[in-house]
Amino acid sequence: MAAAAAEVSNKGVTLKRHVVGFPTEDDMELVTATVRLTVPPGSAAVMVKNLYLSCDPYMRSRMTRHEEPSYVPDFVPGEVLTAFGVSKVLESGHSGYKAGDLVWGIIGCEEYTLVTNPESLFKISHPEFPLSYYTGVLGMPGLTAYAGFFDVAKPKKGEYVFVSAASGAVGQLVGQLAKITGCYVVGSAGSDEKVNLLKTKFGFDDAFNYKKEKDLNAALKRCFPEGIDIYFENVGGAMLDAVLLNMRLHGRVSMCGLISQYNLEQPEGVRNLFCIVTKRIRVEGFMVTEYFGTYSKFEEEMAGYLKEGKITYVEDVAEGIENVPAALIGIFYGRNIGKQLVAVAQE
Template sequence: MASGGGDNELEVSNKQVIFKNYVSGFPKESDVYLNTNGTIKLKVPEGSNGLLVKNLYLSCDPYMCNLMKKSISSTASSFEPGSPIFGFGVAKVVDSGNPKFKKGDLVWGKTGWEEYSLITDVQNLLKIEHTDVPLSYYSGILGMPGLTAYSGFYEVCSPKKGEYVFISAASGAVGQLVGQFAKLLGCYVVGSAGSKEKVDLLKNKFKFDEAFNYKEEPDLVAALKRYFPEGIDIYFENVGGKMLDAVLLNMRTHGRIAVCGMISQYNLEKLEGVHNLVHMIYKRVHMKAFVFSDYYHLYPKFLDLVLPHIAEGKIVYLEDIAEGLESGPAALVGLFSGLNVGKQVVLVAQE
């Protein structure tokens, strides 16, 4: 439904996924709701430097659970009760008050979980120049997860050919890429995941050397020793908790750990302790946490590496696409029980 006296004053319906209130523990679908009564004018307010965009794809990411809690850190803002949740997505510019963007441009970056968003902070919004790949890729392999995998592996881990690499949550949006980067470099790669289907994907689709289902391993220390009899050079950390403890006992001297995420801890009211940190001293292990935004400046370099690999079929990417904004809450919550296979994306609208 639309009203108004012309294109610049056009008002349209704007479905939104609204955050109810702060949560503790695991998020539930009922912690958000779909508002179908919203409207928005398809015009940037006079004097604004922002953009009015039509959202096409929205990215479901584990960190979003943290944004449902009242206080998480001094560097991240929680969702606001009564307002749309937000995250990374792909969008098309409907109207622009910014000279860097024009109507019709395709962009990726932070946006609202709604059909249309007014984006006032365009500092980290990136224009999509390469459209010979699926647009949804900019929610994954060519977006935040891709740059995370690239910067964490190449910049934090400083990998070398022939090294032994372990990746937890390896079939997820980031892990599947890290494994493929490592294989292209000539490393030995093992990943862990939470189902037989995901283990099979790691070995058959993503060409990991080995993979195992951590849920079927009563002793993670022994499992890692089995797959890494000579120890681990690089651990790409997505899980935390007991997995990190087991890895610390299996690291090689001068090993590196890139701390990307700790999904096992996000929904705990009392966080688990890590007991084997002393082994970092014994083996001179370097462990560094990072976020992808530390490496925005490397995005062009990242594209130069990954786009030819995609075109040549040397890197493959698996997506799990939920259709319609109304499917968003279930898709997001499903991340925390491992329902998704590959990168979880919500299709809001076709271009």
């Protein structure tokens, strides 16, 4: 036991300062601490070895200093960032976990984390899949896509579905879930390579590169001559304005995120809100955390789709904890192709 408590090196990534505007790699810092790979006596904490870290858009909000408490706590300069990730339990003071368990949940952006609220972790039931999937299709982004599409948008077979940021972690899944449901699905993305992926890999009926469209309204009219029943909203701003003009009666906007706005000091104004009245549109926001209680059911259903080949998943994997800053920054520039994550260690 004494040997197990020897200190080891623990590299991690901290925030150097709160961020205004676009974050840069220099806003973060790679630091090396030491840690004893053990749980303090009497503690119900769990010591984990981190295998994969997830880079998600909501993390941008945490890099800002908010005057009033935000929906997620601000990161504290000098402290290691936290993120969703996949880990292996090394030692557990909690009766629900034992050494060797594979889990996902909120961990530190570091090599080893002492998780002091292990109730927040989820056990991994399907280790036959790549474990990295638990940062995506089988983890938080997967549940986000599933809940935001089925529970919020309430799709019906034959409806017209538009997904923005469609090749991202959530978007690629929403499109495929829409196809499974029998919808007509179009996605937008920020490069021809991503557009090609949507059409060839994810089975979208159509897709366009929004950066090449002079007129988003015209692009949507071209793709949806009959209009849009469901908009799965990941970006906000000008795209939302154009979508509102093209919604059908009783359309639904499932508002997942507004990534185009996160680095702006002031959000863009959206002007076409009167369409919400005239077309009786429902715009509804949601947070995946409210669906965590349904995770097991989701995990089984999504595992089934993966096994049946009905869902495919594309990841963009950076290697090494030192690449967290670049990987995280990259998602705000759309550099990633598919779900961005960082591989920290082998199991």
